[in-house]
Amino acid sequence: MKRQFPLFLVFIFGLFMVFQYFVPHETSEWVYEFLLDWILVIGIFALALGIWSLYKVSVDKIKTRKANWGYSYVTLFGLFVMILFGFTSQNGDSWGWYFIFVATVMLTIGMVIQAMVSSGQKGLSLILAGVFLVASVLIGMFDNAWSFHFYTAEGLQNSMFRAFFDHILIPILSTMFSLLAFFIASAAYRAFRARNLLASLLLLAALIVMLRFNPYLSPIFGDYMAKTSNWLMNVPNMAAQRAIVIGIGLGIVATALKVILGIERGYMGKG
Amino acid sequence: MRHLLKLVIVVVLLAWVSSPAQTDPPAEVDSVEVAEVTPPGPVTSLSVTDKDNDHGHATVLSWEASVDDSTGLANVISYEIFRWVPFAMDHVDSLRGQLSGLRAEIAAAEDVTDEMETRLDLLEAAFDAAIDNLPQAHGQYPQNGEWRSVGVVASGVTAYGNTGTKEPTSADYIPDYADLYYRVDAVTADPVVRTASEVYGPVQCYGQWFNTDRSPVLVAVLAFGFFTLLFVTLAKKGTDLYVRPLAGIEAVDDAIGRATEMGRPILYVLGLGSAADVATIASFTILGRVAKRVAEYQTALIVPTYEPIVMTVAQEVVKSSYLDAGRPDDFKEDTVFFVTQSQFAYVAAVNGIMLRELPATCIYMGKFFAESLILAETGALAGSIQIAGTDEIAQIPFFIVACDYTLIGEELYAASAYLGREPILLGSLKAQDYAKALVVAFSVIGLIFANLEWTWFVDLFHVAN
Numbered sequence: 001m002k003r004q005f006p007l008f009l010v011f012i013f014g015l016f017m018v019f020q021y022f023v024p025h026e027t028s029e030w031v032y033e034f035l036l037d038w039i040l041v042i043g044i045f046a047l048a049l050g051i052w053s054l055y056k057v058s059v060d061k062i063k064t065r066k067a068n069w070g071y072s073y074v075t076l077f078g079l080f081v082m083i084l085f086g087f088t089s090q091n092g093d094s095w096g097w098y099f100i101f102v103a104t105v106m107l108t109i110g111m112v113i114q115a116m117v118s119s120g121q122k123g124l125s126l127i128l129a130g131v132f133l134v135a136s137v138l139i140g141m142f143d144n145a146w147s148f149h150f151y152t153a154e155g156l157q158n159s160m161f162r163a164f165f166d167h168i169l170i171p172i173l174s175t176m177f178s179l180l181a182f183f184i185a186s187a188a189y190r191a192f193r194a195r196n197l198l199a200s201l202l203l204l205a206a207l208i209v210m211l212r213f214n215p216y217l218s219p220i221f222g223d224y225m226a227k228t229s230n231w232l233m234n235v236p237n238m239a240a241q242r243a244i245v246i247g248i249g250l251g252i253v254a255t256a257l258k259v260i261l262g263i264e265r266g267y268m269g270k271g
Numbered sequence: 272m273r274h275l276l277k278l279v280i281v282v283v284l285l286a287w288v289s290s291p292a293q294t295d296p297p298a299e300v301d302s303v304e305v306a307e308v309t310p311p312g313p314v315t316s317l318s319v320t321d322k323d324n325d326h327g328h329a330t331v332l333s334w335e336a337s338v339d340d341s342t343g344l345a346n347v348i349s350y351e352i353f354r355w356v357p358f359a360m361d362h363v364d365s366l367r368g369q370l371s372g373l374r375a376e377i378a379a380a381e382d383v384t385d386e387m388e389t390r391l392d393l394l395e396a397a398f399d400a401a402i403d404n405l406p407q408a409h410g411q412y413p414q415n416g417e418w419r420s421v422g423v424v425a426s427g428v429t430a431y432g433n434t435g436t437k438e439p440t441s442a443d444y445i446p447d448y449a450d451l452y453y454r455v456d457a458v459t460a461d462p463v464v465r466t467a468s469e470v471y472g473p474v475q476c477y478g479q480w481f482n483t484d485r486s487p488v489l490v491a492v493l494a495f496g497f498f499t500l501l502f503v504t505l506a507k508k509g510t511d512l513y514v515r516p517l518a519g520i521e522a523v524d525d526a527i528g529r530a531t532e533m534g535r536p537i538l539y540v541l542g543l544g545s546a547a548d549v550a551t552i553a554s555f556t557i558l559g560r561v562a563k564r565v566a567e568y569q570t571a572l573i574v575p576t577y578e579p580i581v582m583t584v585a586q587e588v589v590k591s592s593y594l595d596a597g598r599p600d601d602f603k604e605d606t607v608f609f610v611t612q613s614q615f616a617y618v619a620a621v622n623g624i625m626l627r628e629l630p631a632t633c634i635y636m637g638k639f640f641a642e643s644l645i646l647a648e649t650g651a652l653a654g655s656i657q658i659a660g661t662d663e664i665a666q667i668p669f670f671i672v673a674c675d676y677t678l679i680g681e682e683l684y685a686a687s688a689y690l691g692r693e694p695i696l697l698g699s700l701k702a703q704d705y706a707k708a709l710v711v712a713f714s715v716i717g718l719i720f721a722n723l724e725w726t727w728f729v730d731l732f733h734v735a736n
Contacts, residue, residue, distance in 0.1 A: 022488075024482045025326060026326045026437055046578075046582070050579030051609070173614075173615040187644055187648060190672060244664060250710075266687055267546075268588075
């Protein structure tokens with residue numbers, strides 16, 4: 001029963017998803033949208049599990065003093081401080097005791113983590129955590145310069161949230177993305193070595209496609225390069241891509257059929 | 272007498288020169304211009320039908336152009352489409368506005384009072400009742416309603432789709448199963464001068480239960496399903512089905528052996544896809560096989576995930592594999608962990624793991640995007656044996672360049688059957704091969720027919736969006 005019931009659910013909902021593609025009726029759309037909402041609901045619960053997993057792995061790394069364990073503190077700090085910023089926002093021009101509140105909350109969390117990772121002196125960490133917690137609650141109760149917003153999007157407009165997001169996270173992500181340029185260069189160097197006939201052909205085709213964008217080519221040569229490059233991209237390259245796409249399409253249908261019919265059970269931990 | 276005559280002539284001339292408007296009063300000019308625009312001939316053969324293959328709430332109008340559209344008087348510049356709307360619709364619009372305002376008020380309120388909630392409930396009930404009443408109100412044509420413009424098309428156009436929304440909360444809502452009446456006006460440059468067509472109605476719009484435009488897809492799916500079941504049955508009966516070797520999959524065992532010998536972990540990356548992506552589902556199957564072998568060899572496995580649902584499923588898959596290998600106690604929940612849902616933050620984390628842990632083998636299976644090359648190049652720098660598989664066309668070249676083995680497109684889906692060697696899985700793989708052969712055959716036939724200008728064959732496969 002433990003195995004059969006999930007398979008039954010997959011069969012029913014999988015079959016419905018196939019049929020809804022052919023049924024444009026409002027009822028079908030309603031059920032489809034309802035099921036999509038369920039994906040969101042499940043996703044939110046799973047996110048809680050995900051955050052718990054990240055927290056656990058980070059705390060474990062600190063506890064066992066694994067390589068670069070100090071960065072786990074940064075991870076946990078980033079995780080909690082952004083949650084805090086996201087749920088709070090300024091009421092007027094003054095921040096009041098807001099930053100002291102943030103510091104006390106972070107210290108509370110830090111002390112709880114310390115209690116979890118340390119083998120001794122847990123009592124002291126927990127007492128300090130309690131003290132910081134009381135301080136943060138008192139500030140939260142009596143400071144009117146800012147407030148909590150659990151149901152609205154106002155937290156996202158919190159200038160601290162925006163500052164951390166726009167000026168710390170975005171530049172770091174852009175830096176990671178920009179690494180791609182250097183990796184493309186190193187990968188191209190490896191790929192375009194003319195070791196045999198096929199590799200030489202690949203090198204030649206790559207040169208033509210790359211030279212097509214060279215602004216210093218003479219108009220006649222540039223035009224020839226553009227035409228050859230377009231032919232390479234639109235004929236042999238496109239033909240190969242379409243062959244792969246057809247294969248992928250059939251593979252997706254076959255895998256989906258196997259999942260719906262219960263032949264493929266790898267996702268359930270049964271191959 | 273002569274001076275008097277001169278004076279009269281000068282006065283008359285001055286009067287004529289100084290006040291020409293008095294001779295041609297503006298009112299007369301206007302009346303002359305209006306009189307010049309003759310009302311055009313009406314559109315004829317107006318026909319309104321429910322829009323096919325949709326969820327309802329839409330109609331399609333077609334008509335024959337006015338005789339004065341680019342011929343005859345040639346004074347038609349546009350057609351304006353009118354639908355008869357009962358006054359009950361004004362009540363619906365009013366309630367919709369109130370409801371929208373109240374919802375905005377509640378959303379902005381710090382504390383939602385009971386009074387607000389009661390008002391909202393009452394308004395919603397009144398709105399629902401007004402919507403339910405619409406078909407009945409439409410039945411009162413031509414009393415208690417008026418003609419309202421729903422669209423304008425240029426002259427020469429003889430069709431119009433009156434597409435509404437299914438959401439009653441939208442101003443474009445058109446009720447299903449209500450008697451709708453339409454007319455089309457042929458309009459001249461002077462919008463006042465126009466000729467209305469005969470009224471067409473009643474017509475009702477409603478949703479269909481089968482999209483006939485997608486019939487070719489249904490036929491293809493049924494044919495493919497038949498092939499799959501046929502070959503699965505054949506495989507079950509013991510028919511030997513040949514599957515060509517997949518170098519990438521055959522290398523998995525060697526790669527795990529290498530990791531065991533080197534005492535280093537294996538890194539398995541499921542990609543950025545969700546658990547609903549077929550590529551991720553195929554990746555789960557491969558992860559299961561890898562985890563089983565890892566459990567047997569007692570090697571370390573690291574599975575950082577991008578999606579919480581993927582993490583949950585992957586944990587279950589790895590756990591089951593350890594159980595199948597007879598080593599349930601060796602399974603650690605931290606083997607599979609969540610990192611982040613930010614693409615490049617995930618890349619940074621996985622790259623960090625690669626450079627710290629120096630895995631002997633990196634396996635990338637699933638959906639990958641711009642991060643594919645960053646991951647694979649970092650893996651190469653860490654000296655790992657790398658096996659990749661994805662169905663993202665744009666990323667396949669990057670993996671081919673940076674990895675030792677790459678499963679191209681459909682090979683990712685074939686991997687589970689190849690690894691398992693179970694007859695029913697091999698049967699489905701064989702069905703895929705025959706379907707591909709059919710696609711190739713149809714492509715060649717289509718090419719020949721298209722060159723002979725026999726388009727009917729190509730039209731058989733046409734699928735409207």
